[in-house]
Amino acid sequence: MVRIAAIPALVAAVCVGSCGFGVTSADLFVIQRFGQGPPLRAVVNDGGTVTCGPRGARPISGPLLLAARDLADELDKDVKTGVKFPGRPASVWRYRVALQDGTLAFADTTAAAHPELGRAELLAAQLAAGPCARP
Numbered sequence: 001m002v003r004i005a006a007i008p009a010l011v012a013a014v015c016v017g018s019c020g021f022g023v024t025s026a027d028l029f030v031i032q033r034f035g036q037g038p039p040l041r042a043v044v045n046d047g048g049t050v051t052c053g054p055r056g057a058r059p060i061s062g063p064l065l066l067a068a069r070d071l072a073d074e075l076d077k078d079v080k081t082g083v084k085f086p087g088r089p090a091s092v093w094r095y096r097v098a099l100q101d102g103t104l105a106f107a108d109t110t111a112a113a114h115p116e117l118g119r120a121e122l123l124a125a126q127l128a129a130g131p132c133a134r135p
Contacts, residue, residue, distance in 0.1 A: 028072040028099075033124045035093040035108075038134060042127045044068045052132035060131055064123070071123055074116040076101055085110045085117070095120060 025047030033040040042052050048065045049057040060068070079102035087094070091107035097120055111118035 026100075028068050029075070030098040031120065031124050031127070032096040032098075033093055033121075033128070035091070037093070038128070040124055040128045040132060042124070042132050044072075044123075044127075050127055050131050052127070058131040060127075064126060064130075067119070067123060071116065071119050072099060075099055075104055075120065078104055078114075078116065085114070093121070095124065 025045050028044045028046050030041065030043050032042075040052070042050050044050050044060070045057065046065075046069065048060055048062075050060050051057045075097055076099050079099055083104075085104065085106035087107045088109040091109045093108040094105070095108070095117075096103060096105045106114075106117050106120075108121060111121055
C-alpha cells in the first residue's frame with residue numbers, strides 16, 4: 001500500500017525535474033547593425049526570444065528562430081576557421097555578430113561573396129522591422 005502511494009509523488013518529481021522548470025535557453029548570438037540609419041543590437045535566444053535594448057525579451061516567429069539557429073551554425077564555422085571580412089568603402093551598413101566561439105565583423109558589401117552574411121543581413125532587417133521595431 002505504501003508503494004502505491006509513492007507513485008504519484010515520484011511521477012510529479014520526474015515531471016518537475018524534466019519539464020524545463022527554471023531552465024533558461026542559451027543565447028544563439030548578438031547581432032549589431034550600425035551605419036546610415038538607426039542602429040540595432042539584438043540578442044537572439046534559442047528559446048525563441050530576442051532582446052533589443054532595454055525593452056526586454058520579445059517572442060520571435062518559428063521560421064525566424066529556425067533561420068537564426070541555421071545562421072548561428074553557419075557563422076560559427078566562419079569563426080572557427082578564422083575568416084576575416086575586410087571593410088569596403090562603399091558600404092552603407094556594418095555588422096558585428098558575437099557567437100560563443102568568437103565574433104565576426106563585416107560590411108553589407110561583403111555579402112555578395114558570402115551567402116551566410118547575406119542571411120545575417122536579412123535576419124537583422126527582419127528583427128529591426130519586427131520585434132525590435134522602434135515605437
